[in-house]
Amino acid sequence: xxKRIPPARKSLVAAATALLLTAACTPAPKEQKIADPGTEVSxxxxxxxxxxxxxxxxxxxxxxxxxxxxxxxxxxxKPGQDDSKMTQxxxxxxxxxxxxSYSTDIVGKFCSSGAWVDLAPYIARxxxxxxxxxxxxxxxxxxxxxxxxxxxxxxxxxxxYNKDLFAAxxxxxxxxxxxxxxxxxxxxxxxxxxxxxxxxxxxxxxDFYENAAAHLAPAVGAKWLTADGKSAVGADPAxxxxxxxxxxxxDWYGYDNLQKFRAGLGDEFSADNAFQKGQVxxxxxxxxxxxxxxxxxxxxxxxxxxxxxxxxxxxxGGYVTGNIVGISKNAKNxxxxxxxxxxLTTDDKTIVKLANAxxxxxxxxxxxxxxxxxxxxxxxxFMDIFANPNSLTSPPAxxxxxxxxxxxxxxxxxxxxxxxxxxxxxxxxxxxxxxxxTLGG
Amino acid sequence: MRLRRLTPWTFLAPALxxxxxxxxYPLLSAVYFSFTKFDLLTVPEWVGLANYRRMGEDPYLLQSxxxxxxxxxxxxxxxxxxxIGLSLLxxxxxxxAGFFRTIFYLPALAPPVAATIAxxxxxxxxxxxxxxxxxxxxxxxxxxxxxxxxxxxxLVLLGLWGIGDLMIIFLAAVLxxxxxxxxxxxxxxxxAWHRFRYVTLPTIQPVILFATVTGVxxxxxxxxxxxxxxxxxxxxxxxxxxxxxxxxFPEGSTFTYPLWLYTVGFRYNALGYANAMAVAxxxxxxxxxxxxxxxxxxxxxxxx
Numbered sequence: 001x002x003k004r005i006p007p008a009r010k011s012l013v014a015a016a017t018a019l020l021l022t023a024a025c026t027p028a029p030k031e032q033k034i035a036d037p038g039t040e041v042s043x044x045x046x047x048x049x050x051x052x053x054x055x056x057x058x059x060x061x062x063x064x065x066x067x068x069x070x071x072x073x074x075x076x077x078k079p080g081q082d083d084s085k086m087t088q089x090x091x092x093x094x095x096x097x098x099x100x101s102y103s104t105d106i107v108g109k110f111c112s113s114g115a116w117v118d119l120a121p122y123i124a125r126x127x128x129x130x131x132x133x134x135x136x137x138x139x140x141x142x143x144x145x146x147x148x149x150x151x152x153x154x155x156x157x158x159x160x161y162n163k164d165l166f167a168a169x170x171x172x173x174x175x176x177x178x179x180x181x182x183x184x185x186x187x188x189x190x191x192x193x194x195x196x197x198x199x200x201x202x203x204x205x206x207d208f209y210e211n212a213a214a215h216l217a218p219a220v221g222a223k224w225l226t227a228d229g230k231s232a233v234g235a236d237p238a239x240x241x242x243x244x245x246x247x248x249x250x251d252w253y254g255y256d257n258l259q260k261f262r263a264g265l266g267d268e269f270s271a272d273n274a275f276q277k278g279q280v281x282x283x284x285x286x287x288x289x290x291x292x293x294x295x296x297x298x299x300x301x302x303x304x305x306x307x308x309x310x311x312x313x314x315x316x317g318g319y320v321t322g323n324i325v326g327i328s329k330n331a332k333n334x335x336x337x338x339x340x341x342x343x344l345t346t347d348d349k350t351i352v353k354l355a356n357a358x359x360x361x362x363x364x365x366x367x368x369x370x371x372x373x374x375x376x377x378x379x380x381x382f383m384d385i386f387a388n389p390n391s392l393t394s395p396p397a398x399x400x401x402x403x404x405x406x407x408x409x410x411x412x413x414x415x416x417x418x419x420x421x422x423x424x425x426x427x428x429x430x431x432x433x434x435x436x437x438t439l440g441g
Numbered sequence: 442m443r444l445r446r447l448t449p450w451t452f453l454a455p456a457l458x459x460x461x462x463x464x465x466y467p468l469l470s471a472v473y474f475s476f477t478k479f480d481l482l483t484v485p486e487w488v489g490l491a492n493y494r495r496m497g498e499d500p501y502l503l504q505s506x507x508x509x510x511x512x513x514x515x516x517x518x519x520x521x522x523x524x525i526g527l528s529l530l531x532x533x534x535x536x537x538a539g540f541f542r543t544i545f546y547l548p549a550l551a552p553p554v555a556a557t558i559a560x561x562x563x564x565x566x567x568x569x570x571x572x573x574x575x576x577x578x579x580x581x582x583x584x585x586x587x588x589x590x591x592x593x594x595x596l597v598l599l600g601l602w603g604i605g606d607l608m609i610i611f612l613a614a615v616l617x618x619x620x621x622x623x624x625x626x627x628x629x630x631x632x633a634w635h636r637f638r639y640v641t642l643p644t645i646q647p648v649i650l651f652a653t654v655t656g657v658x659x660x661x662x663x664x665x666x667x668x669x670x671x672x673x674x675x676x677x678x679x680x681x682x683x684x685x686x687x688x689x690f691p692e693g694s695t696f697t698y699p700l701w702l703y704t705v706g707f708r709y710n711a712l713g714y715a716n717a718m719a720v721a722x723x724x725x726x727x728x729x730x731x732x733x734x735x736x737x738x739x740x741x742x743x744x745x
Contacts, residue, residue: 084707087481087482088481090482091481091482105708109480109482109710110482113480113482113483114482114483115482207675207677207687207690207691208676209676209677212686259584259587259588259691260566260584262587262676263565263566263567263584263587263588263674264565264566264567264568265567265676266568266676267673267676267677268676268677272568398710399709399710399711400708400709400710401686401708401709402708402709405686405704405708408686409501409689409693412691412692412693413692416692418692432500435498435499436501436709439495439705439709439711439714
């Protein structure tokens with residue numbers, strides 16, 4: 001047995017052994033077998049979602065509709081589940097058949113690790129036309145060419161403005177460019193005798209309410225990641241435009257003045273929300289704010305519009321994100337799971353019903369045009385933002401929100417004046433982001 | 442005969458099983474995972490010392506260490522001094538000691554999260570009653586949890602408010618000092634300070650040691666209050682993106698070591714690195730404990 005192996009061969013054998021060993025260590029991808037077209041689906045399917053109370057009840061109604069038309073499938077619903085619970089359950093080998101998450105942050109990890117299965121074979125088999133889905137929602141439900149999730153309703157972000165305050169300041173229309181926004185913000189701002197702020201036109205701090213960098217990025221069309229998944233914040237000049245504009249406005253108010261003013265404002269999701277109380281005249285927020293205003297500040301006279309932009313040609317969009325749904329790799333009944341997902345994310349009537357109940361933006365072209373969809377004028381603005389090609393989302397990454405939060409730290413240092421040289425700071429932020437991103441998956 | 446030898450083990454079994462299953466096994470697996478790249482979902486990949494090497498060049502880690510050390514250096518001694526002071530005061534009371542003991546102890550019963558939320562709202566500039574009261578006295582209150590300079594001192598205030606747990610322990614220790622020692626000292630002409638310095642303090646020294654060790658370990662793991670205070674003060678108590686986006690608010694001043702550990706582990710899916718951080722924290726806590734115990738022995742001159 002102990003044959004002499006020539007040196008050249010030796011390294012080859014070593015390489016082969018190493019390869020075999022590594023292959024043995026990483027589990028071979030389980031071949032995904034799906035049923036033939038037309039096979040009848042039956043059995044029990046378990047769905048985990050994050051909704052509670054009123055919203056959970058809305059889900060239950062839709063599930064009831066589903067079981068009425070699919071009598072062979074029984075659905076068990078577990079409400080109020082979060083992403084970390086789902087991750088642990090899938091890791092431990094008993095994930096739910098279907099997971100419904102509020103955060104696109106998990107798409108990168110769930111697709112790349114295979115925690116959620118590739119839906120492509122099902123989509124191909126059932127001839128589901130993905131072009132019926134809004135393009136942005138398509139982009140945040142796949143990662144690395146793998147479609148492991150489907151969009152389940154969406155959120156669109158735009159600008160809310162207080163019509164009474166606009167009228168009092170003599171401003172006729174909402175700002176469309178960043179320069180107009182800064183100008184209007186200054187006109188709308190009221191100071192106390194001692195120089196402190198009484199009312200703020202637009203509060204430009206990045207850690208205020210929904211002002212996260214991701215939500216303002218569509219104003220300048222800034223990109224987060226390069227094609228190979230590296231940080232693009234240093235290379236994309238759009239970020240510099242946004243940050244310079246923002247810092248100028250911050251300095252006009254005075255950073256300390258803003259800090260002090262902000263510290264006295266109510267919580268974003270309470271009735272004391274600063275926009276609802278007229279303390280802030282212009283605010284970035286999503287379509288779900290409409291329901292809050294209706295409930296908490298019914299007398300507020302306000303309007304909504306797309307995000308102002310640096311370049312007028314890019315006007316019309318905003319930030320888009322949404323809920324996502326997928327099938328666990330250890331689902332007991334993936335066929336029934338797909339059947340339910342298909343029903344929830346591609347059936348126009350179902351989506352219209354969900355959108356009406358949850359007051360979120362529907363994701364298919366059919367549902368958007370459906371006459372059954374309740375569309376108040378304000379909601380229509382958000383649907384337009386959602387459909388606008390200038391709208392942007394935050395791309396999925398294997399390390400989840402790491403790149404956004406690392407950049408978030410940088411921009412809070414920037415607005416407080418700790419960063420002196422923006423170019424050097426952005427280059428450094430690039431390095432930090434790339435480093436943090438290699439930590440995970 | 443053999444049965445008899447087994448008897449003590451059977452009695453010890455529940456405790457031993459507990460230690461092995463809930464301490465030994467997790468500790469060993471944490472050490473193992475700290476040498477891997479691991480995301481809960483795929484098979485861990487061995488990376489050797491890479492995670493530990495990274496810790497040296499991680500700016501967020503350094504920031505979190507600075508914040509945590511600040512808390513240890515300020516919160517632990519203040520809590521001990523405060524608890525000793527309160528317990529001494531209580532022993533001096535002729536009347537109503539029971540009443541005040543209860544009052545001082547009560548805050549310790551409040552769940553940390555609820556207590557933190559209440560504190561942030563009480564201290565909230567603009568709407569909170571504390572600054573409104575200070576304004577009446579003509580003092581302009583600070584921004585408390587909203588100021589990077591005041592956020593950590595505010596957390597210390599919160600820690601001092603909930604001092605009751607420690608106070609009760611010191612009260613028992615102070616009451617346990619034999620009265621005869623005080624009498625003897627008084628006969629020798631010792632004044633109040635002397636009696637405290639040469640009678641009370643040496644007698645309660647083991648309790649101080651206990652309070653220091655547990656206090657340091659507790660503060661190294663400081664998480665809930667920092668997380669909640671940052672989130673509430675930022676005004677974004679419920680965000681779709683999850684709580685970690687407001688960790689450390691304002692300007693990273695409340696960003697403690699365990700917050701970073703949680704973020705990299707459960708938000709960025711870098712559980713290998715998070716495990717390396719956990720192991721490092723364990724080693725530091727163990728080292729601090731050993732050093733404190735050694736020094737305490739040297740001071741008291743005991744050699745058991």
